[in-house]
Amino acid sequence: MILPALLTSAGFNIVICVGFFSLYSILRKQPVNIKVYFGQRLAQLKSRGQKNLFFFDRYVPSAGWLVKAWEASDDDLYACGGIDGLVFLKMIVFCIRIFSVAAVVCIFIVLPVNLFGQGIQQINAESQMDIFTIRNVQQGSRGLWAHFFALYVISICSYVLLYIEFKNVARMRLEQVIRFPTTPSHFTVLVRGIPWIPGLSYSEAVSKHFGSYYVSSYLAHQMVYRSGTIQRLMMDAEKMYKVLKETPINQYLAPTTVGCGQCAGHSNSFKMLTCESESDIKKPNQPNESDLKEQECAAAFVFFRTRYAAMVASRTIQVLDPMLWVIEFAPEPHDVYWENLCVPYRLLWIRKTLVFIGSIIFSLWFLLPTTLVQGLVNIAQLESTFPFLRGISQKSYANIVQGYLPSLVLTCFALIVPPVMLMFATLEGAISRSSRKKSACCKSIIFFFWNVFFYNLFTGTWWDRITRFTVTGLKDMATLLGNLIPGQAPFFMTYVMTTGWASLAWELMQPYVLIVNWIFQFILMRKEGFGDLYTFPYHTEIPRALLFALLGFTFSILAPLILPFLLVYYFFAYFVYRNQILNVYITRYNTNGLYWPVAHNAMIFSLIFMQGVAAIIFGMKECGTASTFTCVLIIFTSLFNLFCRHKFLPLFKNNAAQDLIEMDRHDEHSGKIEEILPRLLASYYQFGPYSGNHPTDLLSADYKKCGEDPVVVPKPKEHETSRDPATTTSGSKL
Amino acid sequence: MILPALLTSAGFNIVICVGFFSLYSILRKQPVNIKVYFGQRLAQLKSRGQKNLFFFDRYVPSAGWLVKAWEASDDDLYACGGIDGLVFLKMIVFCIRIFSVAAVVCIFIVLPVNLFGQGIQQINAESQMDIFTIRNVQQGSRGLWAHFFALYVISICSYVLLYIEFKNVARMRLEQVIRFPTTPSHFTVLVRGIPWIPGLSYSEAVSKHFGSYYVSSYLAHQMVYRSGTIQRLMMDAEKMYKVLKETPINQYLAPTTVGCGQCAGHSNSFKMLTCESESDIKKPNQPNESDLKEQECAAAFVFFRTRYAAMVASRTIQVLDPMLWVIEFAPEPHDVYWENLCVPYRLLWIRKTLVFIGSIIFSLWFLLPTTLVQGLVNIAQLESTFPFLRGISQKSYANIVQGYLPSLVLTCFALIVPPVMLMFATLEGAISRSSRKKSACCKSIIFFFWNVFFYNLFTGTWWDRITRFTVTGLKDMATLLGNLIPGQAPFFMTYVMTTGWASLAWELMQPYVLIVNWIFQFILMRKEGFGDLYTFPYHTEIPRALLFALLGFTFSILAPLILPFLLVYYFFAYFVYRNQILNVYITRYNTNGLYWPVAHNAMIFSLIFMQGVAAIIFGMKECGTASTFTCVLIIFTSLFNLFCRHKFLPLFKNNAAQDLIEMDRHDEHSGKIEEILPRLLASYYQFGPYSGNHPTDLLSADYKKCGEDPVVVPKPKEHETSRDPATTTSGSKL
Helix, strand or coil, rough: CCCHHHHHHHHHHHHHHHHHHHHHHHHHHCCCHHHHHHHHHHHHHHHCCCCCCCCHHHHHHCCCCHHHHCCCCCCHHHHHHHHHHHHHHHHHHHHHHHHHHHHHHHHHHHHHHHHEEEECCCCCCCCCCCHHCCHECCCCCCCCHHHHHHHHHHHHHHHHHHHHHHHHHHHHHHHHHHHHHCHHHEEEEEEEHHHHHHCCCCCCHHHHHHHHHHHCCCEEEEEEEECCCHHHHHHHHHHHHHHHHCHHHHCCCCCCCCCCHHHHHCCCCCCCCCCHHHHHHCCCCCHHHHHHHEEECCCCCCEEHHHHHHHHHHHHHHCCCCCCCCCECCCCCHCCCCCHHCCCHHHHHHHHHHHHHHHHHHHHHHHHHHHHHHHHHCCHHHHHCCCCHHHHHHHHHHHHHHHHHHHHHHHHHHCCCCHHHHHHHHHCCCCCCHHHHHHHHHHHHHHHHHHHHHHHHHHHHHHHCCCCCCCHHHHHCCCCCCEEEEEEEEEEHHHHHHHHHHHHHHHHCCHHHHHHHHHHHHCCCCCCCCCCCCEEEEEHHHHHHHHHHHHHHHHCCCCHHHHHHHHHHHHHHHHHHHHHHHHHHHHCCCCCCCCCHHHHHHHHHHHHHHHHHHHHHHHHHHHHHHHHHHHHHHHHHHHHHHHHHHHHHHHCCCCHHHCCCCCCHHHHCCHHHHHHHHHHCCCCCCCCCCCCCHHHHHHHHHHCCCCCCCCCCCCCCHHHHHHHHHHHHHHHHC | HHHHHHHHHHHHHHHHHHHHHHHHHHHCCCCHHHHCCCCCHHHHHHHHCCCCHHHHHHCCCCCCHHHHHHHCCCCHHHHHHHHHHHHHHHHHHHHHHHHHHHHHHHHHHHHHHCCCCCCCCCCCCCHHHHHHHHHHECCCCCCCCHHHHHHHHHHHHHHHHHHHHHHHHHHHHHHHHHCCCHHHHHHHHEEEEECCCCCCCCHHHHHHHHHHHHCCEEEEEEEEEECCCHHHHHHHHHHEEEEEHHCHHHHCCEECCHHHHHCCCCCCCCCCCCCHHHHHHHHCCCCCCCHHCCCCEEEEEECCCCHHHHHHHHHCCCCCCCCEEEECCCCHHHECCCCCCCCCHHHHHHHHHHHHHHHHHHHCCCCHHHHHHHHHHHHHHHHHHHHHCCCCCCCCCHHHHHHHHHHHHHHHHHHHHHHHHHEEEEEEEECCCHEEEEEEEHHHHHHHHHHHHHHHHHHHHHHHHHHCCCCCCCCHHHHHHHHHHHHHHHHHHHHHHHHHHHHHHHHHHHHHHHHHHHHHHCCCCCCCCCCCCCHHHHHHHHHHHHHHHHHHHHHHCCCCHHHHHHHHHHHHHHHHHHHHHHHCCCCCCCCCCCHHHHHHHHHHHHHHHHHHHHHHHHHHHHHHHHHHHHHHHHHHHHHHHHHHHHHHHHHCCCCHHHHHHHHHHHHHHHHHHHHHHHHHHHHCCCCCCCCCCHHHHHHHHHHCCCCCCCCCCCCCCHHHHHHHHHHHHHHHHH
8 A cells, every 4th residue: 555545545535525515515405305304303393283394494504514513412412312312422522532632642752753763674665654653663662662651541541531431321321211200111011931821811821920920010911913914014004094084184294114224124014103193092993802812922011000010020030931921121112123022032042043143154255345355455466466467556547446446345345234234133033123223233343343344454464474374373473463453554544534434425415315305206206205214323323433443543553644534534423423313313212322331342342452452562572561561451451341341231231229119109109100000001002003103102202302301291390300300410411 | 192001000090999999998987087987977966966876887887888879869968968969969970871872872883983994004102092093084984974973972962961950950949949938048138339328327228228118028137247357266265255154065066167178268266066055046145236336347138028029129220320239149147158248349340350360370370280291291202302311211110100190290280279269269259158169160160171171182282293383374273183182082091090080089088187087086186086077079079070071072982992981980970979978078058059050061161172173073084074064063052052041041040030929928828927037037147156057047957957858947837738849749850
């Protein structure tokens, strides 16, 4: 990789990004694209009764979207994106902070040491970039202490920041419980693996079991029903017919199939956004009773009188066979992934294993494009391997190919990864949409870390060695690793520009939705257009942000030149994602901050990897003391991680008994429980037009109302706010 | 390793074992050794009032101990050794069964294939043994399908046996709960990390918290007190004085310091076996109240009215900081390791990490003797490395040295491992004696598997290669592994004989206790002697039995000649350990079968290792189809393990809510709860002569009474036996 190639790539990308950003600021002002760029705001407007149609002229100044994104408060973001949106932005902010520190330390201290190191004797085109890296530092040089110092500064800053953020997210998560005291999922557990008792239906078995052992707290239950796709479609059609007959059509939005690429997978049923027709819900059109009994699954939602009882039930083993009566907290009503609830619990581990094997095979298959890409980078070696390519490096377009094409190929191939992972997560048997997305996110992270980062790193280094075949032992391996990782820095700089910057432009432009929307409007001549119902693609964006963090940590002290590119990426990401959360994506479901532990683990992994590579390189450069102290740092990082897991992780798995008991007592005392319980029973409804979008969701989905006070329904009373300092203090702290 | 050396070793060991076994049958008949060989029976006799002093003449026929051990029923063993004793014997029986199958299959099918394989062209002294192994099978030979068949038979038998045993142990564990309905630990939780609230003592904080949130079920609590060693000794002395003043001395046994090698570590306090003085307990001599308040730790035992309430409390997070109010089920009163209860909960993870680092260092240090041992085995190579040793292999004693000494050295060094691991487990902060022993057991297993098995395997193979230095890649590594593992078979055969057989003789003879007892009786002229209070050393014996199982699995199809040696070991082990459990060791505490999951994991690991090595060797011998199908077997083993963990493991961590609720209801209904609760409050008592040996232990330790009906106190009433089929059926099933 030579300097001109890198510069070509940088130039290309800057032009592309500036072009796209300008295009965006024009496109977003066209009313025809409202559905594409203002899905979130549009949804809010609709629910407010379509009053201010000229809203957009005021809210869309010609170049001010950056300013708007900057000005939005945490409360606005929370109201639009929920905790998950805030957590994602916290990741971006964490990266900005830590890489700012790293950039200051590394560019002012480490980079000069590298530049004047004189470790590389002959500078040719190939090693042009290496004078900026640690390879240029001579063996045993005292300049290595600069790298050591930078390593310690970055590590300690990371500990502090990670600790503070983990604490904040944990607090946000707990406050969420107190903030929405009427969430139906607090009172509800999902029971799976209901045993088949001869002479009893599943429903009767549930009644008997809970009526017997939870007699004081058991309220009611609701079975989950098996349903084939055809049956579901027929039911939907029937419902639709009745609905159309009963109510004027324009009281609803047009029926919209939920977009398949981003959030709703294989759902074939019609889903509707309803906000007004409260009266319909009182008597939902129940399918025939006897039909349903035959269609019962061994799964049910069970409702309790108190939150504490629900938690206790979800935390205990019921009977001697732990694969029967498996109880866990129910997801929110609109978060339930009904299709997977009927999967027999005993089959789940088989599914999980098969998915595990499947993802390994998928990863292996994916090595093909990465090998191809790596081949393109080393064009000189390709020439020597395949003689018919000789002379190609003399051509004028060789620079472009070498600098730009490889990571573009990688990006295109990487685009199919998140949807595949989402499919894997579905097959695994996730019971909620949010857990499905989280699982896909974890899988994608592992995939990207392995396939994009490590494989590129190692094919790059092994490509050199494969002809000489002299890897003779572990020590040699370590040396190889330490020697050649810095050499991969230019490739990853290009990667940051192409994949990073370009992906932000792509994200902002939404070209796919834009084009489909145009086709709908101009070719199919439909009035409504397309594309207003996407949820935020965390499983695509979080792995990308974390992959760049891994790059940043790994190369920060080895090749500090990568840091400015990364900082540019994160700064733009900050604005773009804020804009997207505020304007584009709607929030249907939330993991309540479960993405943070995932990000924390990825950061810890990146830190340890950075320190391990540094230890190897210090050892190689005959700086034994520094190497030893770096190993101490690795141990300390592990300890820090253990500490955080001990201290915060349990809060992400359970609620505190104290809080729940106090909320229960408060509701009991104030009589509010009488309001909550009847609505509770109506909140989970499997069939019909309301499944997943039931109006009683509003009970729990108060935070959807963008820009309003988060505590809306029911309004906090005087004695309540005095009890929960969270509702008043959280706004300023979040 | 050559055949004469192996035969020398075998001869030596047979002579030694026969000698020891004969000596044992003489020694056990001497009344002077009663305390050494009949500690368990002696303890029972004492508790029955020392009626039949001539008991031993009847119970010790001259050569019939094997018969006695054979004849004992499972109920007797359960009564003497508890569930853990039975679980340990189940491991031995499992090994006998699986290796009997393996021996039949491998010796009649695999061994002839090996013998007539003609893979080795020149047979010299070094490769004399190799004609019995898979190395003698030619590449691509169809004889390899015999090995493949044997592998499948062994694997499938293992699955079936492991499944059955896991199920049985899980059932035993659950029946244990129902069998002893009055165990105080069911009603009690241990609270640690009590927060420091200004103005409140810890005790008051506990009252306030549980009185507020568990108002209907909270009964009482008891603080844990800090105590320096000196203070404890003084308190003990004071108690002792009072006790001596109040009661005639011969009503107690002599004060005995609990043996330090086996079970009680650093305990300096006097501990006493008391069985009669019920009256003393009613008013235990409480230390001064105000003194105690200052000595309070942030830990307490909290008693509940119902078992279910205790379980619920132990399964929930109390407050927002999960490191405060940490609740878990309390250990049995005599199982509590009081010294560790005062360790602040926040420090526990630091301790655990330090212990982890410590054990890694310990393992590395231990490589020294193993390297030494491996050097002795390859005496010819030693000669060529160190010229001054030249000619040593011509000497007549070289055979003995080569065959016998190496594993003896290893054995001696390995003797110190379990005590060190027990020390590590103590430092880790185990709160009960049983969990401490289990933790030491797990550590020892990992240590032995790594240091004895793998290191010997690899130094053996690497010793050959280290001069040539031609390990050029992973593929070569696999070839090396597959080629040289069978070559290590003779070394491990010797190891089975020396360590295995000899350790059984050692175990039976108890030479250390025997000699110390003699010194006490004949030199110090004490009447009481020494050595009647040992508990079973699971942390020494289980790792050994599992290590031999690993050897058996690994070598069964590679070098089937090892199987007869192993079977002899396991058959003798069966008799010896039954005898020891029945006669020698007392049972003070029990993990209630928690050793089985440990053994299960070790077996699964051994199976996968066996299959992995077989897959490599099949691949090497150009039998690709067999190799592929062996890989399928590995996946199947992993699936089987996952299934077992899903199905049975939760039962080892929790009790079923259904059982507990029904027991609670039954007690409530029958009024038995009024009996249980007052005794409950007196059962945990930290200071004084009764700590750990409190007479109310009898409440829970009914199974100590060897040979009696397990359900003793309180006697089962008519309606109870009809409720619990376990009490009547378990006897025949166990």
